[in-house]
Amino acid sequence: MNWFKISLQLNKFPINRAQKLLREIQKLPEEGYREYLEKQRKEIVEYHLIHNPFYQKFFGNKYFNSWEEVPVMQKSDLQRPLKERLSNSFSKSNSYVGKTSGSSGHPFIFAKDRFCHALTWAEFIDRYHWIDINLNQSLQARFYGIPLDFYGNMTERFKDRVSLRRRFNVFDLSEKKMLEFLERFRKSKFDYVNGYTSAIVLFAKYLEKHQFILKEICPSLKVCIVTSEKLFDNDRTLIERSFGVPVVNEYGASEVGLISFENSSKEWIVNSEGLFIEILDENNRVLPFGEEGRIVITSLYNKAHPMIRYEIGDTGTLCRSSTWKRPVLENLTGRTNDVARLANGKVVPGLTFYYVTKSIIEDAGSIKEFVIIQTEPDTFKIEYVSEKEFTLLQHQKILAAIETFVGKDLKVNFERMDVLVRNKSGKLKQFTSLI
CATH class of the missing domain: 3.40.50.12780 (ANL, N-terminal domain)
Structure with a gap:
């Protein structure tokens, strides 16, 4: 039928x-x-x-x-x-x-x-x-x-x-x-x-x-x-x-x-x-x-x-x-609206952050999901779900990659979460700018 x-x-x-x-x-x-x-x-x-x-x-x-x-x-x-x-x-x-x-x-x-x-x-x-x-x-x-x-x-x-x-x-x-x-x-x-x-x-x-x-x-x-x-x-x-x-x-x-x-x-x-x-x-x-x-x-x-x-x-x-x-x-x-506007006037596609950090983060093996949020022109937050906290070495590798591919003098904060926030339909937005 x-x-x-x-x-x-x-x-x-x-x-x-x-x-x-x-x-x-x-x-x-x-x-x-x-x-x-x-x-x-x-x-x-x-x-x-x-x-x-x-x-x-x-x-x-x-x-x-x-x-x-x-x-x-x-x-x-x-x-x-x-x-x-x-x-x-x-x-x-x-x-x-x-x-x-x-x-x-x-x-x-x-x-x-x-x-x-x-x-x-x-x-x-x-x-x-x-x-x-x-x-x-x-x-x-x-x-x-x-x-x-x-x-x-x-x-x-x-x-x-x-x-x-x-x-x-x-x-x-x-x-x-x-x-x-x-x-x-x-x-x-x-x-x-x-x-x-x-x-x-x-x-x-x-x-x-x-x-x-x-x-x-x-x-x-x-x-x-x-x-x-x-x-x-x-x-x-x-x-x-x-x-x-x-x-x-x-x-x-x-x-x-x-x-x-x-x-x-x-x-x-x-x-x-x-x-x-x-x-x-x-x-x-x-x-x-x-x-x-x-x-x-x-x-x-x-x-x-x-x-x-x-x-x-x-x-x-x-x-x-x-x-x-x-x-x-x-x-x-x-x-088109997923762009990061930096303090120096530079405009960067938001997924650039996701690309440069993804391989480093996933090398750890215990990372389930993560998203990147721009909170200020020079400040970003990485929210992640993981079995354990990022190590200092992981922090340093991510910061180095962002400096190489995005720009210098950027602050990155890390927050381990139990679960990431999805929108009403269930989608997960990989990069968000709050600027």
């Missing part, structure tokens, strides 16, 4: 029609794909210029002349009541309504028309087939957070049950809870793991510490999909070694859906069917393939709410070999 598809249909999401359109788009030849994208992005702009008063005002012109004139949309532009942003004839009752996690610091409520939401799921179904996962049949071990209020909690658990998902709550990642996780894998025939990178890495460390291979405990396990947080190469190696299955990297956002998905060659294939992806510089000019900039996304089929030249809040690069039909995301550097 195709329970997942049936649940979409019962909620009036036309999944069959969406899958039919997806197949038609995928059949388009490379030489005609640019024409498809230009036609579709023009149509979605013109639709909202006619039917969406909010977008009419935001756009500042009655007519579409050229794509370069289309304004870039920031998350802050959307932080107003949803009813003010919906297109004519759309409402909360006839749309899919969701809320972003707020990991960028700018949470907001968004909407998709039912066909657009169905197309998002058609894209997920298609990509999961690449790794032999069938959303109608495959059982998922889901490492995510869950709403704590009664209604939200019950709603999410019902959705999990219908969607063949079994929730592993990432708000409690103690050793006792990890043992409970392990027993669930012993008793269930999970096909795949899906969830936040940091939580899955922590479970992998637990497995390695106790010399378990998850595939041996749960032989039905095929693959692990990580999402929402950066996957470092050594973490991929750890997960694959501890789980005994390949790791696949997924990049998406609730407000636009699937952005890119890793294929068997470890290429991050961008979703060019339902989205149009651009890399822009600080002046909103399109950068050529191979250059790093701000990731800007257009949802080509969302008629309920404009997501047009929408800055997602991440920085990245499209591979030089990318084409209109087959763009490849070469790297995802981090969030």
